Amino acid sequence: MLSIKDLHVSVAGKPIVNGIDLEIKAGEVHAIMGPNGSGKSTLAHVLAGRSGYEVTRGTVTYMGKDLLALSPDERAHEGVFLAFQYPVEIPGVNNIYMLKAGLNAIRRHHGEEELDAVDFLSLVREKMKIVDMDESLMSRSVNEGFSGGEKKRNEIFQMAVLEPRLAVLDETDSGLDIDALKIVAGGVNKLRNKDRAIILVTHYQRLLDYIVPDKVHVLAHGRIQRTGDKSLALELEKHGYGWIESKAGAA
Amino acid sequence: MTTVAGSSEFYLAQFSAAEGHLPGHDTPWAAAWRRNALNRFRELGFPGHRDEDWKYTSVKALEKQPFDSVLEPSSHLALTDIERLIPAGVECIRIVFVNGHFSRALSDTAAMPAGADVSSLATKLRDEPAAVQSLLENSPTVFRNGFGALNAAFMTDGVFIRLAPRTVLKRPIWLLFISGDQDRAITSQCRNVIVADTDSQATIVEHYSTTGGKATFTNSVTSITVNDNARVTHIKLQQENTTGFHFSEIDVTQNRDSFYHSHSVALGAALARTDIRVTLQAEGAECRLDGLYMGDGRQHVDHHTRVDHVKPHGKSTEYYKGVLNGNARGVFNGKVVVHEQAQKTDSSQTNRNLLLSRNAEIDTKPELEIYADDVKCAHGATIGQLDDDAIFYLRSRGVDEALARNLLTFAFVDDVIRRIEIAPLRKQLEQTILNRLPAGTSLRGLV
Ligand SMILES: Nc1ncnc2c1ncn2[C@@H]1O[C@H](COP(=O)(O)OP(=O)(O)OP(=O)(O)O)[C@@H](O)[C@H]1O
Ligand SMILES: [Mg+2]
Numbered sequence: 078m079l080s081i082k083d084l085h086v087s088v089a090g091k092p093i094v095n096g097i098d099l100e101i102k103a104g105e106v107h108a109i110m111g112p113n114g115s116g117k118s119t120l121a122h123v124l125a126g127r128s129g130y131e132v133t134r135g136t137v138t139y140m141g142k143d144l145l146a147l148s149p150d151e152r153a154h155e156g157v158f159l160a161f162q163y164p165v166e167i168p169g170v171n172n173i174y175m176l177k178a179g180l181n182a183i184r185r186h187h188g189e190e191e192l193d194a195v196d197f198l199s200l201v202r203e204k205m206k207i208v209d210m211d212e213s214l215m216s217r218s219v220n221e222g223f224s225g226g227e228k229k230r231n232e233i234f235q236m237a238v239l240e241p242r243l244a245v246l247d248e249t250d251s252g253l254d255i256d257a258l259k260i261v262a263g264g265v266n267k268l269r270n271k272d273r274a275i276i277l278v279t280h281y282q283r284l285l286d287y288i289v290p291d292k293v294h295v296l297a298h299g300r301i302q303r304t305g306d307k308s309l310a311l312e313l314e315k316h317g318y319g320w321i322e323s324k325a326g327a328a
Numbered sequence: 329m330t331t332v333a334g335s336s337e338f339y340l341a342q343f344s345a346a347e348g349h350l351p352g353h354d355t356p357w358a359a360a361w362r363r364n365a366l367n368r369f370r371e372l373g374f375p376g377h378r379d380e381d382w383k384y385t386s387v388k389a390l391e392k393q394p395f396d397s398v399l400e401p402s403s404h405l406a407l408t409d410i411e412r413l414i415p416a417g418v419e420c421i422r423i424v425f426v427n428g429h430f431s432r433a434l435s436d437t438a439a440m441p442a443g444a445d446v447s448s449l450a451t452k453l454r455d456e457p458a459a460v461q462s463l464l465e466n467s468p469t470v471f472r473n474g475f476g477a478l479n480a481a482f483m484t485d486g487v488f489i490r491l492a493p494r495t496v497l498k499r500p501i502w503l504l505f506i507s508g509d510q511d512r513a514i515t516s517q518c519r520n521v522i523v524a525d526t527d528s529q530a531t532i533v534e535h536y537s538t539t540g541g542k543a544t545f546t547n548s549v550t551s552i553t554v555n556d557n558a559r560v561t562h563i564k565l566q567q568e569n570t571t572g573f574h575f576s577e578i579d580v581t582q583n584r585d586s587f588y589h590s591h592s593v594a595l596g597a598a599l600a601r602t603d604i605r606v607t608l609q610a611e612g613a614e615c616r617l618d619g620l621y622m623g624d625g626r627q628h629v630d631h632h633t634r635v636d637h638v639k640p641h642g643k644s645t646e647y648y649k650g651v652l653n654g655n656a657r658g659v660f661n662g663k664v665v666v667h668e669q670a671q672k673t674d675s676s677q678t679n680r681n682l683l684l685s686r687n688a689e690i691d692t693k694p695e696l697e698i699y700a701d702d703v704k705c706a707h708g709a710t711i712g713q714l715d716d717d718a719i720f721y722l723r724s725r726g727v728d729e730a731l732a733r734n735l736l737t738f739a740f741v742d743d744v745i746r747r748i749e750i751a752p753l754r755k756q757l758e759q760t761i762l763n764r765l766p767a768g769t770s771l772r773g774l775v
Contacts, residue, residue: 125720149724153726165717167715167721167722179725182726219721
């Protein structure tokens with residue numbers, strides 16, 4: 078589904094991603110771990126199409142298309158979703174309105190009929206259950222005044238409504254207490270299916286106890302230094318990133 | 329020396345022919361008041377760039393063409409023209425002025441409660457001049473600048489409202505000022521005099537609109553006195569079309585524990601200037617000034633506000649927002665003066681501006697002068713573009729860029745509109761604003 082080849086990215090003239098290769102098939106869950114500043118969010122933003130990131134080399138192919146040629150909204154229409162590490166507060170723009178506009182744009186793109194207000198609301202009610210979302214949050218402005226945990230839940234709730242093919246979850250577990258983590262992880266598991274690929278960016282092995290990944294990649298200095306299965310995350314937990322870095326240095 | 333077509337000389341030359349047609353001409357004090365005003369206008373002329381208060385707003389374009397005064401009422405409008413201007417569902421007392429003259433046929437004052445003395449100022453000057461003498465003679469608006477003086481000299485009509493003590497108006501009084509002529513450029517000069525006596529309450533809408541045709545020059549003055557414990561909400565809507573030159577002065581005097589809430593919504597005209605001056609002259613008075621201005625194309629929109637805290641325990645809260653697109657230019661100047669005796673004053677002022685294009689411009693200047701020592705005052709102004717992070721977030725959810733921009737612009741604006749308490753008006757303004765946004769129709773179902 079997603080094929081990243083030799084990806085190099087600079088931000089403000091500074092190389093941040095220095096040659097990433099990654100293949101993800103439909104139905105797979107890949108975890109990406111790595112120290113602060115290693116380029117995880119940069120990769121996530123490049124996949125979602127944020128401006129300010131210059132791809133200096135390499136390709137990203139998504140469902141046979143050149144992903145990098147699409148605008149952020151076109152990517153969303155094609156089924157790419159980013160759960161933000163820091164969800165943006167947008168005062169005055171209603172959560173429900175944004176989601177309805179987004180979902181209907183996606184539906185139009187696929188030649189499907191738009192949902193009317195009634196159908197949309199019943200869809201929303203059903204999806205809220207997935208992350209145990211408080212209904213009162215829905216009528217508020219996008220993320221405005223939400224607690225850290227509510228923001229992260231809202232991201233997964235939006236994912237549930239928009240039903241992406243490729244979801245990139247950037248540290249969705251950070252800032253969650255253990256109960257919220259279980260709920261959010263449970264939500265992600267419910268959204269796991271054979272047609273959907275998920276990239277989980279995380280610092281914490283504990284998330285992977287709940288969402289068991291098919292693969293774990295360790296990113297440092299803008300490159301994938303190691304790839305393995307779940308046990309790689311356990312090893313990281315034991316030895317810390319220094320262990321990878323020294324290996325990378327030795328290689 | 330050649331005189332410019334619409335310069336002050338033009339109006340000075342017209343006065344002797346106009347004088348005999350103007351209301352109050354056969355009442356000696358009124359005639360003297362007008363002549364006095366004319367002399368003041370002769371001294372001042374139209375403001376120029378050397379005038380600090382007009383540094384960013386040039387009236388040269390106004391002076392380039394002559395605007396005729398309409399001396400006799402002649403309404404060419406039908407009721408249906410009026411009704412579409414007032415939002416459906418608003419139950420109001422409607423008082424309509426066409427080209428500076430009260431139109432009985434277009435007005436609807438059936439719901440006027442006892443305790444409200446409401447009439448056209450021209451009628452009042454004819455039938456009961458003593459009721460307005462001191463209000464006119466003591467109004468400082470005649471002397472501050474050329475526009476106020478010109479208005480006093482040429483004023484053809486306006487509204488007179490006096491609410492007796494404890495009178496509470498359930499319905500708003502909707503003052504609709506419509507200007508326009510197919511064949512000639514005209515000026516409408518109305519003067520409104522409003523007094524809310526002790527414990528009275530009212531909402532007054534001052535709504536300016538044009539019918540199209542040749543250029544128009546609106547020059548209006550509204551004086552409001554809010555007496556002890558009275559509450560007045562005042563909504564000024566300026567929706568003239570872009571052949572309009574609009575100048576308006578609002579002068580408010582507040583007495584003890586009174587409350588005045590002003591909304592100024594400026595969406596229209598080629599050149600628009602609104603001056604709002606509030607004097608909190610007794611203890612415990614409070615005013616709120618909310619405002620929204622939007623400009624596009626080559627529109628120029630200016631607000632100057634001034635709040636004088638004269639006595640202790642006054643409160644003023646000001647919140648103005650502006651959106652400028654195209655080559656539009658906005659000016660905001662908000663001055664708060666806390667006089668020596670005005671201890672325990674609580675004053676805040678905010679002005680936020682959104683520039684949607686490279687060539688749009690805003691000059692904003694909050695000013696604070698404090699002569700008392702125990703006060704709480706805050707002010708601030710911001711100028712910015714739409715937030716890129718918010719645009720990206722919306723787009724990442726599938727919302728296209730144009731819609732994302734519109735949503736954010738609308739949210740910025742609606743924050744001010746939501747402060748208006750007349751729900752159908754809010755809705756109509758929201759719709760008007762949506763229609764003005766680029767590709768605004770994409771915001772279906774938002775209001
Ligand atoms: N706009 C920018 N300008 C300059 N440097 C930037 C910019 N955005 C990111 N960077 C730098 O790029 C590097 C990678 O940042 P990125 O956010 O991708 O890291 P990360 O792996 O997600 O870190 P964390 O675990 O802290 O979230 C950092 O050194 C960061 O400072
Ligand atoms: Mg990050």
